[in-house]
Amino acid sequence: MKKDGMKILAGNWKMNTTPEEGIALLEGLSNSLTKDTVGEVKVVIAPPTIHLIPMVEKLWENSEIAIAAQNCHYEDSGAFTGEISAKMLLHSEVDAVILGHSERREYYNETDELVALKVKAALKNHLIPIVCVGENLKQRKAGTFLDNTWSQLNIALSGLSSEELNDIVVAYEPIWAIGTGEVATPEQAQEMHCFLRKMLSEKFGNSDLPIIYGGSCKPSNADEIFAQPDVNGGLIGGASLNADDFTSLVKKLNNS
Numbered sequence: 001m002k003k004d005g006m007k008i009l010a011g012n013w014k015m016n017t018t019p020e021e022g023i024a025l026l027e028g029l030s031n032s033l034t035k036d037t038v039g040e041v042k043v044v045i046a047p048p049t050i051h052l053i054p055m056v057e058k059l060w061e062n063s064e065i066a067i068a069a070q071n072c073h074y075e076d077s078g079a080f081t082g083e084i085s086a087k088m089l090l091h092s093e094v095d096a097v098i099l100g101h102s103e104r105r106e107y108y109n110e111t112d113e114l115v116a117l118k119v120k121a122a123l124k125n126h127l128i129p130i131v132c133v134g135e136n137l138k139q140r141k142a143g144t145f146l147d148n149t150w151s152q153l154n155i156a157l158s159g160l161s162s163e164e165l166n167d168i169v170v171a172y173e174p175i176w177a178i179g180t181g182e183v184a185t186p187e188q189a190q191e192m193h194c195f196l197r198k199m200l201s202e203k204f205g206n207s208d209l210p211i212i213y214g215g216s217c218k219p220s221n222a223d224e225i226f227a228q229p230d231v232n233g234g235l236i237g238g239a240s241l242n243a244d245d246f247t248s249l250v251k252k253l254n255n256s
């Protein structure tokens, strides 16, 4: 069940916005996401890597918005051309990191085992990992989606203690709903969130972590999803690129 401090709305900007556009969007968000609007929601935005430092600096005076990276490497440093380490993010005052997003799994061959290494690196560097899991359409149609999704999460969190789970956010994102306009029904989201919570309780003895939903979530469909007892918020792609839509989602979650 939803608890105090367990409402999270995260915006995943993906590979969108030039530096100018990014700052303009951030300013729009910063103006509308006041203490009153945000209420009990923890707001996170994950801009492209190149915007992280300017945005952290810009937000210095606005404690209502936390900043996340969209990925990180599991080593602190080394010969890994093009990569960014969790340690670098920590030292750049970044708060969280999205890990195992389905686009990274699909286009960059990230495996569950690699995601597990990244989760450990993030925790070691005091970043909150937002761990993404979710089935594809074939698995949904085959009726194996619960087991497929739990298997991803079980491996991603392997070796962690019950206590370490307190610093994790899980994002359930059915792949067939990401960027497709096709959203999971509130019942489908609730079924998965409730199942993952039960499995987390059995395996780790901890089911108190936030589980947020992602996949074509927008102001027109968010109320019913956020109303589900095991849905703690959303990981928002497309609708996070519009300050009005994202602000409306924050308000809806706060009122849920």
Ligand code: PGA
Binding pocket: 012, 173, 177, 178, 179, 180, 181, 214, 215, 216, 217, 235, 236, 237, 238, 239
């Ligand atoms: P979407 O993306 O809201 O555009 O479907 C969600 C995500 O990929 O995190």
